[in-house]
Amino acid sequence: MKTIVGFGEVMVRISPVGQQAFGDSNTVQLTAGGSEANVLAKLGCLTGEFRTQLITVLRDDLAGRALAADLARYRVGTDFVRWTPQYRNGVYYLEQGIGPIVARVDYDREGSAIAHLAGDAAQFGVLDSADAFFVSGITPALSAACREATQRALDRARSAGVAVFFDVNYRKKLWKPGQARETIEEYLRAGLITGLITTETDARSVFGIDRGVDDSSPMPVLIERSRLVLEDLRGLFGEACPLYVLTIRKRVTNETGQWASAALLPDGSYVVGDAFDYVILDRPGAGDACSAGLIAGYLGLRPDGSLRDDLPLADRIRTGLDLGNRMAIVAQKTVGDLGPAWPVTMYFSRVSESREISR
DSSP: EEEEEEEEOEEEEESSSSSBBBTTTTTTEEEOOOOOHHHHHHHHHTTTEEEEEEEEEEEESSHHHHHHHHHHTTTTTOEEEESSSOOOEEEEEEEEBBBBOOOEEEEEEEOHHHOOOOOHHHHHHHGGSSEEEEEEEHHHHOHHHHHHHHHHHHHHHHTOOOEEEEEEEOOOOTTTTTHHHHHHHHHHHHHHHHHEEEEEHHHHHHHHHOOOOOOSSSSHHHHHHHHHHHHHHHHHHHGSOOOOEEEEEEEESSSEEEEEEEEOTTSSOOEEEOOEEEEEOOOOTHHHHHHHHHHHHHHTTTTSSOOOOOOHHHHHHHHHHHHHHHHHHHTTTTTSSOOOOOHHHHHHHHHOOOOOOOO
């Protein structure tokens, strides 16, 4: 049994059905969303050998209970959720966009419960028996209290010998690039992160690394340029962070493109996962799905559902990238942030280059 812990905000996601815009349709969907919750939801469904726990704060009202019910559907553990009668639950509004109409997200999360009550020592005690910890750059960006709590969580994870996976997940609506870089660099230089996960966009915005990863170049070129991005990150932070991971997206249109991911291992070897074409029906959660696959592979999950944490790191990371890429493809066709509730075997049997119907 492997335990994976996440720390972050769970928000109410409000979105019109399909590609409708607010005002064009009075029919909306309310679901749970948030990077850390998304990662745990996907991990919890991969195998019965994974147990997840989310550290967060929710307002004890109808919306908070609806969020908890949505988390429970995807086997996200809520034993360490703090409930409060004060403050509020964060909300985000999503319009999918279509064709040349760009998708848009508006946040309404200022002063939310987690920003005021970001966690205490009792909540973080679950890290002492965890196998992996996931947090993103969104959490420390929410408030000074959240930055302090993130530091506390990372320190505790290191003391317990827990592998830490950190997704940069830069949000310009939450903080400035300089603030993000200063905070995340402190984590990296202190050796608090086992695996840094980022995109070419975030590497450029936060760390000033630009190796020409764009949408006009063919995927083999982007994969080679991504190696340079990861090597530049290793050049900045060295072995203080053992593993560097980049998701690679070639956007053809707003709804279609190609997806891959790659990792730079501690010995300097470069590992690339399977690449796939993708079609977007629902945008949020693709990067989180890729992170979930990476963590699952690191912990030893195999395509047949067995756990082999005794395998070499390169083998485990390659499986994690292959799984994460498949999960990202499926996440973009699944309505809602948390789903789908697929086991690992289904990702490898359903996501392939085959164009035949499986009968």
